Amino acid sequence: MRRRAFLASVGGTALTVSVAGCLGSGGAGTVDEYDIGMSTSAFRPAEFAVAPGTTVVWKNTSKSTHTVTAYESSIPDEADFFASGGFESTEAARDGWLKNSSGGFSSNETYEHTFTVPGTYEYFCIPHEKTGMVGTIEVTENATRTPETPVATTDGTQSGTDAE
Numbered sequence: 206m207r208r209r210a211f212l213a214s215v216g217g218t219a220l221t222v223s224v225a226g227c228l229g230s231g232g233a234g235t236v237d238e239y240d241i242g243m244s245t246s247a248f249r250p251a252e253f254a255v256a257p258g259t260t261v262v263w264k265n266t267s268k269s270t271h272t273v274t275a276y277e278s279s280i281p282d283e284a285d286f287f288a289s290g291g292f293e294s295t296e297a298a299r300d301g302w303l304k305n306s307s308g309g310f311s312s313n314e315t316y317e318h319t320f321t322v323p324g325t326y327e328y329f330c331i332p333h334e335k336t337g338m339v340g341t342i343e344v345t346e347n348a349t350r351t352p353e354t355p356v357a358t359t360d361g362t363q364s365g366t367d368a369e
């Protein structure tokens with residue numbers, strides 16, 4: 206338990222403590238806000254490896270509208286299908302996009318999915334599939350990106366702020 210009288214009497218010591226705290230959070234704040242960026246017509250990086258249980262964050266770093274849509278025939282059998290917009294199949298996602306651009310997300314918006322089943326996942330962006338906007342997620346125990354090395358949240362809850 207801390208005593209107010211004690212804190213009030215050691216202002217100099219308190220300052221030292223707060224500086225040490227800043228250094229600590231600065232070290233933790235060097236991670237990026239997302240794993241995979243999206244340029245005008247590409248996922249960057251297009252190939253990304255994560256350990257099982259990792260939540261991958263995509264961020265639209267361009268001015269174009271994109272989707273993240275799995276090829277349901279090119280993901281592990283036991284894996285959950287994933288697509289921005291929450292569709293349950295590749296066909297439903299294509300339909301949704303054609304009818305009202307559903308599933309698309311615009312500049313600076315993010316989409317995330319947690320990968321639990323090891324294997325190879327192929328996905329694409331519906332409006333830019335023809336120009337080669339496809340990507341691969343490899344879920345393997347050997348990946349350096351793990352649930353223990355989380356990216357910063359993009360909703361402002363991260364305490365440290367890095368320079369751009």
Ligand SMILES: [Cu+2]
Pocket residue numbers: 245246269270271272330331332333334338
């Ligand atoms: Cu796209």
